[in-house]
Amino acid sequence: MVMGSNEAPNSFLPLSVVKSSAWWQLLCGALMRIDILCLFPEMFVSPFSHSIVKRAEDNGFVKVVTHNIRDYTHDRHGTADDYPYGGGAGMVLKPEPIFEACEDIGQLTGVGNIPTILLTPQGRPFTQRIAAELAAQPQLMFICGHYEGVDERVAEHIVTDELSIGDYVLTGGEIAAMVVVDSVVRLIPGVLGSDESAADDSHSEGLLEYPQYTRPEQFREWSVPPILLSGNHGEIAAWRRRQSLLRTALRRPDLLDKLTLTDKELAWISDSLSSQR
Numbered sequence: 034m035v036m037g038s039n040e041a042p043n044s045f046l047p048l049s050v051v052k053s054s055a056w057w058q059l060l061c062g063a064l065m066r067i068d069i070l071c072l073f074p075e076m077f078v079s080p081f082s083h084s085i086v087k088r089a090e091d092n093g094f095v096k097v098v099t100h101n102i103r104d105y106t107h108d109r110h111g112t113a114d115d116y117p118y119g120g121g122a123g124m125v126l127k128p129e130p131i132f133e134a135c136e137d138i139g140q141l142t143g144v145g146n147i148p149t150i151l152l153t154p155q156g157r158p159f160t161q162r163i164a165a166e167l168a169a170q171p172q173l174m175f176i177c178g179h180y181e182g183v184d185e186r187v188a189e190h191i192v193t194d195e196l197s198i199g200d201y202v203l204t205g206g207e208i209a210a211m212v213v214v215d216s217v218v219r220l221i222p223g224v225l226g227s228d229e230s231a232a233d234d235s236h237s238e239g240l241l242e243y244p245q246y247t248r249p250e251q252f253r254e255w256s257v258p259p260i261l262l263s264g265n266h267g268e269i270a271a272w273r274r275r276q277s278l279l280r281t282a283l284r285r286p287d288l289l290d291k292l293t294l295t296d297k298e299l300a301w302i303s304d305s306l307s308s309q310r
């Protein structure tokens with residue numbers, strides 16, 4: 034569940050209550066707090082009310098709090114944006130409400146230097162490695178831009194990192210923040226069960242994941258690769274590794290350049306690629 038800054042939790046399941054209570058969090062020391070500043074906090078409600086993020090919140094691993102930047106404005110219209118100096122199209126988010134919100138959150142949580150991430154198409158490209166680094170932090174703050182973006186003084190004086198989720202332009206930073214938060218939360222130790230470990234996921238070790246199959250064994254005229262039915266775990270692991278290598282070589286050869294592979298693996302990739310030509 035995503036909490037607005039002034040809302041009380043709406044889950045009354047006994048276990049959830051116990052696990053999200055302050056003493057439980059102190060006891061397990063695993064709670065991460067994520068604050069998100071944006072113009073449309075309601076956008077986060079549905080995406081974070083299901084699946085892993087919801088379960089992580091219910092089990093006390095993370096608390097996500099959204100804040101409406103307009104709540105930190107002081108005129109009766111809640112003006113959070115203004116015309117760009119120098120002219121040009123569109124509006125720019127004003128610095129004052131964002132600075133006030135960040136200072137307020139810092140005071141509220143008693144944390145002075147919260148890693149503060151601006152979502153922007155100009156940021157460094159977000160990757161699984163960055164997700165893993167962020168998952169080790171006790172607290173994170175995200176600032177979502179809108180319109181033409183955010184007054185540069187926010188980036189210069191509050192923001193500690195700028196992340197882009199890809200080389201394209203979204204309408205606002207909310208969807209980008211959802212993407213980053215989702216991928217970070219699933220990497221918080223304990224959030225995924227052992228049967229849904231992220232270790233083999235694409236990009237975890239620099240490779241794409243091997244192909245996956247489930248029942249039925251025979252679907253139409255297509256059958257599951259026999260090795261997966263063999264019960265030989267060593268052979269299955271070796272097959273999966275080779276499939277990962279091949280798939281990465283075919284789809285994302287740029288990823289292979291960053292890895293140190295054995296001579297045997299390199300030879301196998303080369304043979305497989307030439308036999309496919």
Ligand SMILES: C[S@@+](CC[C@H](N)C(=O)[O-])C[C@H]1O[C@@H](n2cnc3c(N)ncnc32)[C@H](O)[C@@H]1O
Binds near residue numbers: 177178202
């Ligand atoms: C319409 S965009 C502004 C783009 C800005 N004028 C520029 O050219 O860099 C509005 C907001 O959406 C968010 N946004 C857009 N594309 C994004 C991306 N690829 N990654 C992360 N955030 C993005 C940012 O928060 C941005 O301030």
